[in-house]
Amino acid sequence: MHKLSLICLLLASTACTLAQHNPQWWGNRNTIVHLFEWKWNDIARECEQFLAPHGYAGVQVSPVAENIIAKGRPWWERYQPISYKLETRSGNELEFASMVRRCNDVGVRIYVDVLLNHMSGDFEGVAHGTGGSVAEPRAKSFPAVPYTNQDFHRSCEIYDWNDRFQVQQCELVGLKDLDQREDYVRVKLIELLDHLITLGVAGFRVDAAKHMAADDLDFIYSGMRNLNTEHGFPKNARPFIYQEVIDHGHETVSRDEYTPLGAVTEFRFSEEIGKAFRGNNALKWLRSWGTGWGFLPSEQALTFVDNHDNQRDGGQELNYKSPKQYKMATAFHLAYPYGISQIMSSFGFEERDQSPPQDAQERIISPEFNAEGACVNGWICEHRWRQIYNMVEFKNVVRGTELSNWWDNGDNQIAFCRGNRGFVAFNNNRYNMWQKLQTCLPAGNYCDVISGSLVNGACTGKIVQVDEQGYAYISIEADEFDGVLAIHAEARQ
Structure with a gap:
């Protein structure tokens, strides 16, 4: 021995x-x-x-x-x-x-x-x-x-x-x-x-x-x-x-x-995040996500939106068969500073x-x-979906930063910063989101890494213009392909 x-x-x-x-x-x-x-x-x-x-x-x-x-x-x-x-x-x-x-x-x-x-x-x-x-x-x-x-x-x-x-x-x-x-x-x-x-x-x-x-x-x-x-x-x-x-x-x-x-x-993570993005619990309550919900301390919790067992069980948990909600839940999972994150590839x-x-x-x-x-x-191969692998990069870019500047509309539209490295917003309402919000990022033009990527110095999706005070107009329409927008320091034009 x-x-x-x-x-x-x-x-x-x-x-x-x-x-x-x-x-x-x-x-x-x-x-x-x-x-x-x-x-x-x-x-x-x-x-x-x-x-x-x-x-x-x-x-x-x-x-x-x-x-x-x-x-x-x-x-x-x-x-x-x-x-x-x-x-x-x-x-x-x-x-x-x-x-x-x-x-x-x-x-x-x-x-x-x-x-x-x-x-x-x-x-x-x-x-x-x-x-x-x-x-x-x-x-x-x-x-x-x-x-x-x-x-x-x-x-x-x-x-x-x-x-x-x-x-x-x-x-x-x-x-x-x-x-x-x-x-x-x-x-x-x-x-x-x-x-x-x-x-x-x-x-x-x-x-x-x-x-x-x-x-x-x-x-x-x-x-x-x-x-x-x-x-x-x-x-x-x-x-x-x-x-x-x-x-x-x-x-x-x-x-x-x-x-x-x-x-x-942490199986309760999987169940509760599914409830929220299925519309059975308002996103505004996710502000206290993690230990505030009775979950394990972050460093002790292996977290996932679904795994190979519960994706088959037909409960509140989301899986690839509800792609818009699944991608939103996964983006939140990777953006919010809680847990040791695991992505399912089915x-x-x-x-x-x-x-x-x-x-x-x-x-x-x-x-x-x-x-x-x-x-x-x-x-x-959910791990090859752009909306997911770009959020893996987002998580890497914001590693070590705190959540700040939480915003919600009192219902199912939320947004928050990760230090001065990243910003993310979600719209799970059946009406459009159009808000001027603090992104905590330096002034510049940023690529939304959900609708596209930064390729050869240009954005292939939405462009978000951040002003000198860190504010930007954030738009996510109810009928968009994805209900989330994310920008970070390494996806700047």
Whole structure:
């Protein structure tokens, strides 16, 4: 065991866990994109050709461990591992390692969605895996690890979500629940994390963290090695941890149990921002967004408008199928100084279980792009929408500045500054917005980065004229393609 990890274990050092809140950004970048179900070679190219040039900080990738082959190849098969071989429909270990290296080389970090809670669920008979392994999930036999019955909690269902025992020791939707208190299981999980760290990843999204005791996760995280300095990480840097904990404020197993260990997914952010931009809550109330709404402290909250689960659930959360409201919510997400931001990049779906785009042999197909750079063959690629990638740049430009000069019309028109670096305005009313507002920017002509971009010194969209006192006339008509306008210091003619 590594020296720093041993110190963490023996002294329960808070410094080690606090370090796990650091996403290890490169430069001023500060937005993660989830390239859901993308192949490793495609991610590597995207890092080099699009993500790095447009200022993205990192990529959350789909689970890397060998999973069952399920009929129809639903997306959730990736969440049913049968071994820890790095062999999935996204690629093999060599391709994964190459992707991590290529992305790190251009300053884009890789975060792996890891499955520490469980193995595959109640599969009838022998299950076959994407790496050629076999298992008998119903018998809790996973010889490629190997795991046997003694490595799991006893089989039981979760009926009462306010019963801690059921939530943390019974089987989530039938998935075989590992016993993280067993030394052998802990060793196997730490070995998996260490192997990925050696390959150069920057951290982990921990799936179903709520279904594991925080003390057990603390032991596992503390046992991990430091990040690999050969991939450009500082000496003694700890992996970034963000944990899936669904907590709407009335859960027996609370998000607060996990915040000392790393960041936590703030699902209420997703729900409330959806309500606001769907028109079910006035935008004026967003002035106190963040902790004022009962959310986690900013540095502990992993925030998103939607993720791969809740975009399919049909609730208040927005997704790509409501593009105008989705882009407005995403712009607010990236403009308001709260949380560790993650952008969703989806594939199109009509059914909840639908597979990612695949060919007749059930192989995932690579995204294809049109002349404007948008995806055209079943992939949605929200991260390539101009209104979103330009707001990622906005977030980079205003990093470290405070919100100031909030304005609203008492309803669904709002605007605010980010220091003297950026200004953003929103119109979610059914009537036009026309206001003279303080932008906090120096005098000049600025490109609205929502309707266009700054290209060769000229604006391809709206031009906003800021006067000597920092004021500008801001116009957003009710029937415009986008209901938001944004300008910043690095998009000036």
